[in-house]
Amino acid sequence: MGKKELDYVSDTIRSTFVSSNGEYINKLEQHVEKFTRSSRAVATVNGTSALHACLYLSGVRRNDLVITQALTFVATCNAIRLAGAEPILLDVSLNGLGLCSRSLEEYLEEYAYLEGQTCRHKLTKQCIKAVVPMHTFGHPVDLDEILRICEKWCINLIEDAAESLGSFYKERHTGTYSQFSAMSFNGNKIITTGGGGMILCDSVENGDLARHVTTTSKQSHDFEFFHDQFGFNYRMPNLNAALGCAQIEKIEFYIESKRKIANEYENVCLKTDFQFIKEPSYARSNYWINGVVCENRISRDLFIRECLDSDILVRPVWQLMHTLPMYKDALKGDLSTSEWLVDRIVNLPSTPILEGRYG
Ligand SMILES: Cc1ncc(COP(=O)(O)O)c(C=O)c1O
Structure with a gap:
């Protein structure tokens, strides 16, 4: 603000x-x-x-x-x-x-x-x-x-x-x-x-x-x-x-900052086992929130725990809708990709810090 x-x-x-x-x-x-x-x-x-x-x-x-x-x-x-x-x-x-x-x-x-x-x-x-x-x-x-x-x-x-x-x-x-x-x-x-x-x-x-x-x-x-x-x-x-x-009035600045943050995360991920979640080739994303895909659920939980212990606010992705009580009986198709992702995604802090004329 x-x-x-x-x-x-x-x-x-x-x-x-x-x-x-x-x-x-x-x-x-x-x-x-x-x-x-x-x-x-x-x-x-x-x-x-x-x-x-x-x-x-x-x-x-x-x-x-x-x-x-x-x-x-x-x-x-x-x-x-x-x-x-x-x-x-x-x-x-x-x-x-x-x-x-x-x-x-x-x-x-x-x-x-x-x-x-x-x-x-x-x-x-x-x-x-x-x-x-x-x-x-x-x-x-x-x-x-x-x-x-x-x-x-x-x-x-x-x-x-x-x-x-x-x-x-x-x-x-x-x-x-x-x-x-x-x-x-x-x-x-x-x-x-x-x-x-x-x-x-x-x-x-x-x-x-x-x-x-x-x-x-x-x-x-x-x-x-x-x-x-x-x-x-x-x-x-x-x-x-x-x-x-x-x-x-600051939307262009926010998008530019979000894309810059995404770029930095992507570069860091290249040196790790984390797979950075990128925009599809046909699109230009606002990178509202960044995420990585971990190797498995165990490494996901370890990563989340270590970050939270260091006061870095990361979190897992939402639980799948059919696993919530009110949608458990919903009609559904094959959900294997969603199930694989939900075990592995971690969302990372993605808010730019406003300085200078916007601070
Ligand atoms: C995918 C999606 N749909 C709908 C909403 C609902 O928006 P609101 O929280 O403003 O009601 C949100 C965000 O909160 C969202 O992330």
Whole structure:
């Protein structure tokens, strides 16, 4: 946090516009639109609510199925459950750690069929409505392949881009390949609004709809309260957006610093048995959080223990979703790569220290 953050937040308090109306919210949305080149960005209270709204806006309803990866942060599955649907958990790719397109294609070939434009699961007959790949640690998934498979099977793509502000798949920013995709500005992300999120939309019309539905679907009127459809109270407060406006002005610096840190880790790893987790060759990652792959679970635990004893905050990756009690009965594919990785990944400290003009 620097002086700008203090100035903008103080300005919001002085203005009294601390809640769901205010100029900083619009400014932050415009910043994100410009930076990601998305048609519309709609600010929300957090990334989970952004993803929930994306699922809702993409037509996901009660009893639908939504495909995602087993190796993700729990919020991905929680948003699917919030939308009334159930996750199908598939494997990740060793290249970038996101949803594996081959696993996706093989699972659909074996377990799905098309009924007109509706994709259904052969065993449960439920509708498979969406695929939610997650750009793990900021590394983009292979979007072209995933999009091709989604089109073939008439399934909506929704990117969980919570971790990937500043990451590009080929020439385009992550989150701009779907009709709706979700970002997070939680305190641990590359920029923060305290708590906050953003929906990226592929058109102005979808942006208007996302804004409407996330602000209780209230029709604009001088005095009447008329809500024309079901909606959410998910609008980001101006107070949080003020913090975000100060932070996003430094986004290029953060990305550059993160990539520099990654480069240093990579060079160190060359002299060790640790395998540094690199961006896929087709992508430019924000390297939100760095990670290494250890030889086995024993060396992972030893490494974590030694680091923690030296006050270096490292940690293992998340546990796989089907090993958590609430998702233990989820449908799933072969998860051998995810299971192999979960025993070996250690995440490393990745936050740049701000100095000089940003300190
Ligand atoms: C992959 C993923 N999805 C969703 C979220 C949810 O974001 P939030 O914590 O802002 O609700 C996060 C981050 O916290 C995340 O890492």
